[in-house]
Amino acid sequence: MMRFTYWRILGKGNPGTAPPLFSLCSWGRALSSIIDYRDKFRNGILHDIKLDDAVALFSEMVQSRPFPSIVDFSKLLSGIAKMKNFDVVISLGEQMQNLGIAHNLYTFNILINCFCRCSQLSLALAILGKMMKLGYEPDIVTLNSLLNGFCHGNRIADAVALTDQMVEMGYQPNAVTFTTLIHGLFLHNKASEAVALVDRMVRKGCQPDLFTYGVVVNGICKRGDTDLALNLLKKMEAGKIEAGVVIYNTIIDALCKYKHANDALNLFNKMENKGVSPDVVTYTSLISCLCNYGRWSDASRLLSDMIENEINPNVVTFSALIDAFVKAGKLLEAEKLYEEMVKRSIVPDIFTYNSLINGFCMHDRLEEAKHMFEFMASKRCLPNVVTYSTLMKGFFKCKKVEEGMELFREMSQRGLVGNTVTYTTLIQGLFQVGDYENAQEVFKQMVSSRVPPNIMTTAFC
The missing domain is CATH 1.25.40 (Serine Threonine Protein Phosphatase 5, Tetratricopeptide repeat)
Incomplete structure (x- = not known):
């Protein structure tokens, strides 16, 4: 035996x-x-x-x-x-x-x-x-359980050694073995070792499956190492392992988050050329990324592309574009998108409403901003600090000081604590109408609430 x-x-x-x-x-x-x-x-x-x-x-x-x-x-x-x-x-x-x-x-x-x-x-x-x-x-179940115990017991070196012994003794590691050890390596911030493990197992004739590669890619991308993720994708191709939409989405999302928009678009084109169909997650990641860079026209083209391919946009997709149009001063386009999402029975979220309220305030359309504020509350989407701060800024911009202060009081009564933007908006608005005394009082309240001032705040006070 x-x-x-x-x-x-x-x-x-x-x-x-x-x-x-x-x-x-x-x-x-x-x-x-x-x-x-x-x-x-x-x-x-x-x-x-x-x-x-x-x-x-x-x-x-x-x-x-x-x-x-x-x-x-x-x-x-x-x-x-x-x-x-x-x-x-x-x-x-x-x-x-x-x-x-x-x-x-x-x-x-x-x-x-x-x-x-x-x-x-x-x-x-x-x-x-x-x-x-x-x-x-x-059996393999026994060893996988012990492997998990080592990984979560801060004995990662023993876990790696156990995996090597399993192979030497003729045990065939399965997806559970790989993913358990890989999770353990990432748990101990050993991303490169996780990739090296995959390479070593391939050399020993134990080919990881798509699920295992997905775990590695996900762990690498969470740490922002997009170059390593792209290299692993190449290794998968060399090993005749076809990456699915989930792996592509993971890498594209990481590229977007770490400001590699063009690389993300290139990978998007590559996945399509390989016959991997993008889904709503793919498009939404790219659209959000392009919007963050102010590339709203490219984002709009992607939205048209996904609708043409019968992929339904979600609230994140629409909200990202609405926000981009608002910031680009294209409020009319933002309103059309809002109407389109409502027509599609997509329920707006706090981000959608805040973007539109900001757009109305930027264009001095306060009545519509107030209506949107009241409407969102009626839909059980409660305004947050950003909502209140945005609307207050709109009121102060139009010299409606009392309405702005009333909003601040309402916000406080609801238990919401103002942030730096909130207090700076109040102080700036009060100074602009010459109410220096109340501006100083608001500044004292800001300090007592331990809200850190910014350069704009200290410039006024």
């Missing part, structure tokens, strides 16, 4: 060191005695069973003679583990042992996984030692 040589990495676990676990006495309530446990299993009770019922069912099972099969116990333990009640599974497992119910590989695996999930790696290793003494060789 092949022995697993994890000991030189991890140190020997001792099942005798496990602390006594809590009794079942405090758990559950008895189920009806009319239907025995066999009928309950046949009726599929485990699909939606509650914890107290599961423990009561276990109690009924251990009182049966002869004992139910280990397969039935495995099903019950697995069901409780899926509820993430790992400590309960451990307790039930010990109760089985005390009653002389022999575990099999499947129940040992469940217990090892639960100990790892409870951050009790030493006890998981003790169970591993016990099962091996009983003649059970660990």
Whole structure:
């Protein structure tokens, strides 16, 4: 029998060191005695069973003679583990042992996984030692659970070593193995090691699948390393692994976030040339990015393109364009887009309303700004600090000081705390109408509220 040589990495676990676990006495309530446990299993009770019922069912099972099969116990333990009640599974497992119910590989695996999930790696290793003494060789499920335990137990070097040993001993790592270790590497800020792991496994004949590549790409992009993500995409192509829309979206979104708009557009064209159809996420990322750069005409073309391809824009798509048109001084186009999104039954959000209110205020259309302010509230989209600050700025711009101050009071009564923009707007507006005394009072309130002033604020005060 092949022995697993994890000991030189991890140190020997001792099942005798496990602390006594809590009794079942405090758990559950008895189920009806009319239907025995066999009928309950046949009726599929485990699909939606509650914890107290599961423990009561276990109690009924251990009182049966002869004992139910280990397969039935495995099903019950697995069901409780899926509820993430790992400590309960451990307790039930010990109760089985005390009653002389022999575990099999499947129940040992469940217990090892639960100990790892409870951050009790030493006890998981003790169970591993016990099962091996009983003649059970660990399988890929066992090793994946231990791998997860190492990764979350700050033993990433042991996790990597365990993966190497698995391959050397003839175990075939699966998607769970790869993704578990990759998550662990990213958890410890080892992005380059995660990519190196993929390369190493490919060299050893263990080809990661599309899901695994997706995990790596996602981890790299979250850290802003777009060059590494693009290089990994090339490696996928070299390995005849076709990236899907999710991977392209992840990289495009990262390129957009880290100000590489042209690279994002190039990748967009590349994915289309490869026959990968963009979706609403692809278009929305690009449109938002182009709008942030003031490239509203390019963004508009993309919107037309997605509609032509029968891809429905969402609220983020429309809101980004509306905001871009407003900032470009094209309020009429912004209003048309708003009408279009309403026609499509797309519900505007706070960002949509704030952009339009800003546009109305910029063009001194205060009545329409007030109407939009009231309308959004009627639609249960409550104004936030940005909404109030924007409308206040519009009032002060038109010398409507009292209306602006009334908005500020209303905002405070709603429990909203003004920010630097809010207070600077108030102070600037009061100074412009010559109300220096109230401007000074607002500044004092700003300081007492611990809102940091900016250059504009201090210039006035």
